[in-house]
Amino acid sequence: MAVHLAQEQPASKEVMLYAEDVTKTFMSNKKEITALDRVHLTIHQEEFVSLLGPSGCGKSTFLRLVAGLDAKTRGTLTLNGVPIEGAGRDRGVVFQQYSLLPWMHAWENVAFALKKTKGLTAAQKKEMAYHFLELVGLRGFEKHYPAQMSGGMQQRVAIARALVYRPKMLLMDEPFGALDAQTRRDMQDLLMRIWAEEKCSVLFVTHDVDEAIYLSDRVYVMSAHPGRVAKEMTIDMHKPRDWNDMLSDRFVHYKREIVSELERQKSLHKQALQA
Ligand SMILES: Nc1ncnc2c1ncn2[C@@H]1O[C@H](COP(=O)(O)OP(=O)(O)OP(=O)(O)O)[C@@H](O)[C@H]1O
Ligand SMILES: [Mg+2]
Numbered sequence: 001m002a003v004h005l006a007q008e009q010p011a012s013k014e015v016m017l018y019a020e021d022v023t024k025t026f027m028s029n030k031k032e033i034t035a036l037d038r039v040h041l042t043i044h045q046e047e048f049v050s051l052l053g054p055s056g057c058g059k060s061t062f063l064r065l066v067a068g069l070d071a072k073t074r075g076t077l078t079l080n081g082v083p084i085e086g087a088g089r090d091r092g093v094v095f096q097q098y099s100l101l102p103w104m105h106a107w108e109n110v111a112f113a114l115k116k117t118k119g120l121t122a123a124q125k126k127e128m129a130y131h132f133l134e135l136v137g138l139r140g141f142e143k144h145y146p147a148q149m150s151g152g153m154q155q156r157v158a159i160a161r162a163l164v165y166r167p168k169m170l171l172m173d174e175p176f177g178a179l180d181a182q183t184r185r186d187m188q189d190l191l192m193r194i195w196a197e198e199k200c201s202v203l204f205v206t207h208d209v210d211e212a213i214y215l216s217d218r219v220y221v222m223s224a225h226p227g228r229v230a231k232e233m234t235i236d237m238h239k240p241r242d243w244n245d246m247l248s249d250r251f252v253h254y255k256r257e258i259v260s261e262l263e264r265q266k267s268l269h270k271q272a273l274q275a
Contacts, residue, residue, distance in 0.1 A: 047202075050219045068086040110160045172203070213255060
């Protein structure tokens with residue numbers, strides 16, 4: 001099968017997210033837990049980067065630090081050169097649970113994210129909410145309540161809500177984890193289209209190796225607890241991709257490399273626990 005090379009190297013773009021020696025410890029039952037240990041990674045402008053790793057390795061912790069929902073213990077963490085010191089409109093976050101407000105229509109859920117945005121009239125906020133609902137394929141469902149929508153549709157509303165203030169960076173923590181396989185595939189393609197249109201950087205956390213390769217420009221594999229960067233891999237395949245690409249030699253090569261690294265990390269972790 002033909003292998004297409006990427007037309008553009010994302011590494012040539014400016015650095016958007018920069019993490020150096022990022023460590024995060026928690027106190028739990030008077031014991032210190034190191035969730036992240038000197039994590040070093042970068043995400044460039046318009047780059048789609050996935051974080052893969054075993055459960056408990058600190059993926060969500062890292063994403064929360066970038067979102068500004070939690071503070072690092074040590075290290076450097078900057079967005080566009082500015083230290084991250086709290087949540088901000090330059091980052092949109094999508095979690096596995098869509099957490100929509102059940103008493104609001106889809107468009108109101110999206111417009112709610114603009115509540116504190118100054119300089120926009122109510123009509124403009126509504127117009128933006130409608131625009132982003134259309135972008136995620138929900139035209140005609142603006143006045144549906146969350147309970148009237150499927151899981152995939154609700155997650156699309158959550159994505160529209162994260163995008164409506166045009167963040168520079170989209171942070172997604174297993175956003176499709178709760179969806180059935182077919183809906184998940186549809187959502188991956190939708191996300192690829194949105195990413196091409198919105199041109200934001202994406203930090204995408206997943207357990208799914210295929211999903212990470214399919215969507216990403218680069219993949220970071222983390223070690224088991226405490227989380228460190230174990231491997232970084234550039235996915236050198238053209239975009240947009242389609243299901244055919246998942247059968248290509250190159251895709252299978254990436255998958256083999258990543259799965260073997262995950263297995264290696266698993267056995268290292270087992271050895272460490274037995275020592
Ligand atoms: N608020 C907290 N207090 C204490 N420990 C925490 C806290 N949040 C996370 N941890 C610990 O930090 C480690 C990393 O957790 P995290 O949720 O980031 O893992 P994860 O890689 O996202 O796992 P999963 O794939 O299961 O979602 C775990 O050992 C977890 O118990
Ligand atoms: Mg997690």
